[in-house]
Amino acid sequence: MQNRKLKIGIVVGEVSGDTLGAKLIRSFREQGIDAEFEGIGGPQMIAEGFKSAYPMDVLSVMGIVEVLKDIKKLFAVRDGLVETWSKDPVDIFIGIDAPDFNLRLSKSLKQKNLPIKTVQYVSPSVWAWRQGRVHGIKASIDLVLCLFPFEKSFYHKFDVPAACVGHPLASQLPLKNPIIEAKQELNLNIEDKHIALLPGSRRGEIERLGPLVLDAANIIYQKYPEYIFLIPAINDARQQQIEALLKDYPSDFVAKIKLMENSDIESKIGRQVMNASNIVALASGTATLEAMLLHRPMVTFYKLNWLTYVVVKFLIKIPYYSLPNIIAGKKVICELIQNDATAENLAAEIEKLMNVETAQIQAMQHITMHKQLLAGNSEDPVQAILNTLKSVKSTETVDDTGLGLN
Numbered sequence: 001m002q003n004r005k006l007k008i009g010i011v012v013g014e015v016s017g018d019t020l021g022a023k024l025i026r027s028f029r030e031q032g033i034d035a036e037f038e039g040i041g042g043p044q045m046i047a048e049g050f051k052s053a054y055p056m057d058v059l060s061v062m063g064i065v066e067v068l069k070d071i072k073k074l075f076a077v078r079d080g081l082v083e084t085w086s087k088d089p090v091d092i093f094i095g096i097d098a099p100d101f102n103l104r105l106s107k108s109l110k111q112k113n114l115p116i117k118t119v120q121y122v123s124p125s126v127w128a129w130r131q132g133r134v135h136g137i138k139a140s141i142d143l144v145l146c147l148f149p150f151e152k153s154f155y156h157k158f159d160v161p162a163a164c165v166g167h168p169l170a171s172q173l174p175l176k177n178p179i180i181e182a183k184q185e186l187n188l189n190i191e192d193k194h195i196a197l198l199p200g201s202r203r204g205e206i207e208r209l210g211p212l213v214l215d216a217a218n219i220i221y222q223k224y225p226e227y228i229f230l231i232p233a234i235n236d237a238r239q240q241q242i243e244a245l246l247k248d249y250p251s252d253f254v255a256k257i258k259l260m261e262n263s264d265i266e267s268k269i270g271r272q273v274m275n276a277s278n279i280v281a282l283a284s285g286t287a288t289l290e291a292m293l294l295h296r297p298m299v300t301f302y303k304l305n306w307l308t309y310v311v312v313k314f315l316i317k318i319p320y321y322s323l324p325n326i327i328a329g330k331k332v333i334c335e336l337i338q339n340d341a342t343a344e345n346l347a348a349e350i351e352k353l354m355n356v357e358t359a360q361i362q363a364m365q366h367i368t369m370h371k372q373l374l375a376g377n378s379e380d381p382v383q384a385i386l387n388t389l390k391s392v393k394s395t396e397t398v399d400d401t402g403l404g405l406n
Contacts, residue, residue: 006035009090009116010050011081011105013059013098015201015234015270016286018042020096020121023168025050027382038090039081053084057203057237059098074101082108085116092117092389097286099124103133107140117388121145121381123162126154134158143388148327149376161388166378173293175370182275186260188228195220195350196277196296197231198270198287206238208303209283210245215343216281220350221253229257230277232269274298279353281346284322284335292324292333293373295366297359299349301336324369332365 008028012021022044028035029048037049042056054077078101085093093109093116095102106118123146126133137144137160144162146152155162183190197217199209217229233239239261246254262269271290274280280291280298291298300322324332334349336342353359 006033006092007090008035008037009039009081009085009093010037010045010096011040011059011093011098011102012042012045012056012096013040013101014056015042017096017098017122018044018056019268020168021045021050022048024094024096024121024381027380031382033382033386039093040077053081059101077101078105078108081105082112085109086112086114089114089116092119092385094119094121094385097122103137103140107136110140117142119143119145119385119388121165122147123151123155134160142391143384145381145384148373163379163381163384164376165381165384166376167289167293167373169290169293170370170373173290173370175367175374177275177295179276179278179296182272186272186276188230188258188276192228193226194228194230194277194279196273196280196282197229198274198280198282199231200283200285201234201238201270203237203241205283206241206245209301209341210242212301212303212341212343212346213281214245214249216346216350217257218249218253219343219347221256223351224354225256227256230260230273231257232260232262232273234262234269279350279359281350284337286323288333289323292327292366293370295363295370297353297362299334299336299346299353301341301346303338303341324366327369327373328365332362332369 010021010024012018018041021041025037025045025048036051037045038051038053040054040056040059041050041052046052058073058077082105093106095106095118099120102120103124106120109116109118118141120137120141123144124133126137134155135158138158142161144155144160146155146162146164147167149164152162152164180190183194188194195217197213199206199213220227231242233242239259242259246257260269260273270287271294274282274287274291274296275294277296280296282288282291282298282300284300284302288298288300302321320326320331320335321337322333322335325335336345336349353362
């Protein structure tokens, strides 16, 4: 392996994974490691020289019912990667988030007895629900790269190799973060008050949650016409989707909405919009962690297909859904989930955050958690991955039952 380039396969399914993937590729290069990268990546990774066999959007589906609609396409992509790497194996496969797809892909690679080490970067929420999945992970994954210390502790209970690499944003984003500078970065009037609306980055999320945030914003507009609403569009497809939704709303309300287009490869418009906003209303997911690290007052919401929600609610093992609340171990931000996620409820929670004292208390809690994440001892993901390549792990215990891992 010393006489040739290291071949690394990576698969990501959304913008946050693309960001982590691009940073990982740069880290390999900065440490002088000669490697080539292939699999499924987004624009940031491609800009770093990554060879993407499929568009990243092919994996941008969530839930149970939602995934079933695209199951044939997902199987075809998985089988295509397995076939490619059977003929010309990579040295190591790194699945970044997207556990529904990546854990199954790792399992398929192990069942083929291919000489490929497998890594899951960003732990699935096994500590939160369906904890039995950890046994499938142990059989098919050589290393889990965790973002948070409590995840590493969970895996060690089950003798699953894990390293806590921290979240790069915790060190990347400053503890002092003036909102005026953030507004200026987007050429916004610093005297205006802005509310960020983030219904999600996937097609299905915009369909399901777009009307919710727009209806809530319309309610706010009727009472507080001075506020301006910012909606990020990570690509042309999402922009067209949001523009189509806006056609159903009154022109005076639409005039108060700024659709913010992504202007560079990094796909950071969502972060910029949150940073420049006095209040953030966003779909539950990785973006809630970003909003927390930006110290912006927020409310989060989510709605799944009803059947998916029934299954998830039955299996969930923790009291909170959003990362800020999970990290804090208590309610820091309001979560509006499923039937509670109505336009009226969302508008009411946004209105509460207009109170300066309420907003400041939440922002101070965000800063405290930011400091806690910075204080945690984190490992270098590149070195953790290289150490896994050096180790020898038997693949004879791989589960051949055909049971899903997700």
